[in-house]
Amino acid sequence: MLRTRLQPLHPIAWWCWAGALAVAASRTTNPLLLGLILAAVAWVVTTRRSDSPWGRSFGALMRLGFVVVVIRVLVQVLFGDRVPGATWFTLPSIPLPSWAAGVTIGGPVTVQAVIGALCEGLQIAVILACFGAANSLASSFRLLRCVPAGLYEVAVAVSVAISFTPQVVLSTARVRDARRLRGRATSGLKGWRGLAVPVLDGALERSVALAASMDARGFGRRSTSPGRRRATAAATLTGLVGLGIGLFELLDSGSASGIGLAVILVGGALVIGGLLTAPHGSRSRYRPDRWHVAEWLVVAAGLAAVAGVVAAGNNNPNALFQPLYPLALPAGPAIALAGILLATLPSAIAPTPARTRLQEAVT
Amino acid sequence: MIAFDRVSVTYPGAAAPALENVSLAIEEGHLALVIGATGAGKSTLLRCVNGLVPHFSGGRLNGTVTVDGRSTEQYRPRDLADAVGYVGQDPDATFVADTVEDELAYAMENLGVDSAAMRRRVEDVLDTLNLHALRQRAIATLSGGQRQRVAIGAAFTAAPRALVLDEPTSSLDPVSAEEVLASLARLVHDQGTTILVAEHRLERIVQFADFVVEIGAGPGDLRTGTPAAIFATAELAPPVVLLARVAGWSPLPLSVRDARRQAPELRQRLEASVRLAAPASRGDRVATVKGLTAAYGPVPALADVTLDFHEGEVVAVMGRNGAGKSTLLHHLVGLRRAQRGSVEVLGRAPAALSAPEAIRLVGLVPQDPGALLCAETVAAECRDGDRDGGLAPGTTRSVLESLVGDICGDAHPKDLSEGQRLALALAVVLAPEPPLLLLDEPTRGLDYGAKERLSRQLRQLAARGHCVVVATHDVELVAEVADRVVVLADGEAITDGPARSVVCHSAGLAPQVARILAPAEWLTVEEVATALAARPPGHRTTP
Numbered sequence: 001m002l003r004t005r006l007q008p009l010h011p012i013a014w015w016c017w018a019g020a021l022a023v024a025a026s027r028t029t030n031p032l033l034l035g036l037i038l039a040a041v042a043w044v045v046t047t048r049r050s051d052s053p054w055g056r057s058f059g060a061l062m063r064l065g066f067v068v069v070v071i072r073v074l075v076q077v078l079f080g081d082r083v084p085g086a087t088w089f090t091l092p093s094i095p096l097p098s099w100a101a102g103v104t105i106g107g108p109v110t111v112q113a114v115i116g117a118l119c120e121g122l123q124i125a126v127i128l129a130c131f132g133a134a135n136s137l138a139s140s141f142r143l144l145r146c147v148p149a150g151l152y153e154v155a156v157a158v159s160v161a162i163s164f165t166p167q168v169v170l171s172t173a174r175v176r177d178a179r180r181l182r183g184r185a186t187s188g189l190k191g192w193r194g195l196a197v198p199v200l201d202g203a204l205e206r207s208v209a210l211a212a213s214m215d216a217r218g219f220g221r222r223s224t225s226p227g228r229r230r231a232t233a234a235a236t237l238t239g240l241v242g243l244g245i246g247l248f249e250l251l252d253s254g255s256a257s258g259i260g261l262a263v264i265l266v267g268g269a270l271v272i273g274g275l276l277t278a279p280h281g282s283r284s285r286y287r288p289d290r291w292h293v294a295e296w297l298v299v300a301a302g303l304a305a306v307a308g309v310v311a312a313g314n315n316n317p318n319a320l321f322q323p324l325y326p327l328a329l330p331a332g333p334a335i336a337l338a339g340i341l342l343a344t345l346p347s348a349i350a351p352t353p354a355r356t357r358l359q360e361a362v363t
Numbered sequence: 364m365i366a367f368d369r370v371s372v373t374y375p376g377a378a379a380p381a382l383e384n385v386s387l388a389i390e391e392g393h394l395a396l397v398i399g400a401t402g403a404g405k406s407t408l409l410r411c412v413n414g415l416v417p418h419f420s421g422g423r424l425n426g427t428v429t430v431d432g433r434s435t436e437q438y439r440p441r442d443l444a445d446a447v448g449y450v451g452q453d454p455d456a457t458f459v460a461d462t463v464e465d466e467l468a469y470a471m472e473n474l475g476v477d478s479a480a481m482r483r484r485v486e487d488v489l490d491t492l493n494l495h496a497l498r499q500r501a502i503a504t505l506s507g508g509q510r511q512r513v514a515i516g517a518a519f520t521a522a523p524r525a526l527v528l529d530e531p532t533s534s535l536d537p538v539s540a541e542e543v544l545a546s547l548a549r550l551v552h553d554q555g556t557t558i559l560v561a562e563h564r565l566e567r568i569v570q571f572a573d574f575v576v577e578i579g580a581g582p583g584d585l586r587t588g589t590p591a592a593i594f595a596t597a598e599l600a601p602p603v604v605l606l607a608r609v610a611g612w613s614p615l616p617l618s619v620r621d622a623r624r625q626a627p628e629l630r631q632r633l634e635a636s637v638r639l640a641a642p643a644s645r646g647d648r649v650a651t652v653k654g655l656t657a658a659y660g661p662v663p664a665l666a667d668v669t670l671d672f673h674e675g676e677v678v679a680v681m682g683r684n685g686a687g688k689s690t691l692l693h694h695l696v697g698l699r700r701a702q703r704g705s706v707e708v709l710g711r712a713p714a715a716l717s718a719p720e721a722i723r724l725v726g727l728v729p730q731d732p733g734a735l736l737c738a739e740t741v742a743a744e745c746r747d748g749d750r751d752g753g754l755a756p757g758t759t760r761s762v763l764e765s766l767v768g769d770i771c772g773d774a775h776p777k778d779l780s781e782g783q784r785l786a787l788a789l790a791v792v793l794a795p796e797p798p799l800l801l802l803d804e805p806t807r808g809l810d811y812g813a814k815e816r817l818s819r820q821l822r823q824l825a826a827r828g829h830c831v832v833v834a835t836h837d838v839e840l841v842a843e844v845a846d847r848v849v850v851l852a853d854g855e856a857i858t859d860g861p862a863r864s865v866v867c868h869s870a871g872l873a874p875q876v877a878r879i880l881a882p883a884e885w886l887t888v889e890e891v892a893t894a895l896a897a898r899p900p901g902h903r904t905t906p
Contacts, residue, residue: 050499052461052462052500052501052503052504053501053503053504054461054501139461141460141461141462141465145465156459159459159460159461160459163458163461166503167455174729174731174734175734177693177698177729177734178729178734178735178737179718180697180698180718180721181696181698181722181726181727181729181735181792182718182722182735182747182748182751182791183718183719183721183722183751183752183795184718184751185718186718194737197737198734198737205456206456209451209452209453209456209457210456210457210459211419212410212415212419212440212449212451212457213449213451213456213457213459214459215415215418215419215439215440215441216413216415216440216441216443216444216447216448216449216518217441217444217448217459217469217470217473217517217518217521218441218442218444218445218470218473218474218521219441219473220441220473221441221442221444221473221474283472283473283475284471284472284474284475284476284477284478284481285472285478286464286465286468286471286472286478286481286482286485287464287468287478287481287482288478
């Protein structure tokens, strides 16, 4: 153990680690590598997640990933291009009018088509699992606590919204129950119309109670002028959006155009300026998350997986893909395997979360 | 510490003021209790203390409210956060963070308390409110009593000199309620905090109070004083006080402990008296639950529960928060399908019936009766009730009138008092004449008057042959109405027997009268009064 402190790992470190693994997964459709990445993520999650409600998001996103794989394969079989290769089975094909040229329904399905779709679906599922892992290991509430002072109000709004969603689901269930108790329709258009008004009504009442409680606990008690606060928040947000667009262009095309670079530069300047000039007000922070050696190591472990996969691709670009012509077992490039193995390191170096008994309030 | 000087509050659009000409002063280190019928203005009074009225609610406030020397005229609620902590009625709606520690620290973060002081203070509050074991738990996984204590802690970490609480125990089981009240008593005794609390279940809190504010029904009708002085005549009083009045005890006892010191004489007087109300013979079987097992995901809610329900009986289902009471009712009404075991009402499984069929067989008034009501006016609600049940026009309305007399048909259901709203929901459910009637926690937010009316209505329904099942924490209601008590613990039915013997022999479920007169099995003040009237005091006969 590198440390014995109680405080959990910095949420940003977890998100960087999971993000790096997602990037590694996005570079390959080799099912062996994808499977290994999934196994690495699952291992770290099972050893290091807390058993709070958000700890279960990994399982939820795994299930979503499975659905994605199934849909991807079904779409390929029903509407996909005619991929050349050995025909597995043939579906009755439905002729479409000439204006729908290019779209096919049914027809012969090749083994290659199904395996290719399976691998692509798996890639998306693994990326989803990485996102779920980040949520399981570091709740979005804790991530939002790390935002700089300039974006504090935005972060509060987002975290209130996150905690609001499950409550809306609960109150929808309650209103549905109430409709059945009155002997009314609970499904269909009529049922939904009867649901919306009471659910919104309940949500509104809740927000008013929440606002009163926040007000009574000193929220918004600041000395700086609201105008300046809003201006810096707006500048920071605009900058972040600009940075995002610029980075997307950079990653998408592999090289930045002049405009892309300019957007990145201006966005970066806005963000830094906004954060530097943001009024800190009189707020303080309870037990802020700190960045120690373990955080660096966790991020490095994630980057090792990316480096391994990229290096394997440089050695032999084909090693990252499932060979289809001819069909063969996927390659197992040693350097990529080693990188992914290193990515399981957090299960040993991250602090163990306090195990708490999960006790649902069943009423 | 808290002073009101000729305060009147009128909400926007309201015809009459919610509070009129209120003057009172609460001294430092007192636990002050606000009592009054529902709708008398208790919540308004509490929300005035930290300026939520009128800064947050709108409306007009005349007069001045001062807290710790600061007037709410100049200070907004957020500026008073270091002087007054406020805990609203529904703690679930007020949480900002996801874990206990973060929620506790929230107010201090807003006040800009420095990091070291914050750590110290959070530890203090964790200890004071006995939340230490829960510090890293997600709030969503806590029980009702734990959540209420977190809400109190969250208001208390900023070290306010005064704390204001609106019905802190109304949704809690007796044991959780005691935990919360013990925490409050500790804040008053150890830390000298001034506490102002509104509560309907007086039997739980009266013994802790130093000062009582009674808001009467009439405009400007307000009395303040020591508990003994106020409860000598107050209309709303806990059973211990009512029993003392019947027995003529003086000084007036406010706790079971005080009352027991004076009780031996009364026990003797009652010893010889005849016990009334022999257990009625059971009617036909209305509903059967056999081997019912249910779970929410991995969490078991009911384990192999087997019960019978009969015509003409009132059955109380009791147990801790989360013991499976609501789950049992949901199965009986068909909102949930039995995973294992069976549920039958008059030989049919309610979950398999269509909604219009089901309401003729079994009706449920849920925890929040307002959830059943969605029309704009009482009259429209009654018309909808007739239509839903396929009944003759006017049926629901006449049921409602038989329950509460005349209610203005143009009133919005949300503007009714808690008791009237419950009666309206009850009327809607009763109109199709279901033989099995279920009520989930019906006394939440009801004052003693409304509770007494409810008890009478439930007894009448049972006398007319309905089977009434009530899931409740309210031991006093059980003492009043129940023939039979079923106790659930962690999903298992651990006790099923006649109400008198079950509650009298339980440490947590015994009503105040039973505690005072134990080991004799008396449940209600009314019972004792009747027995005493039949046998004039001082007159003893040998058996």
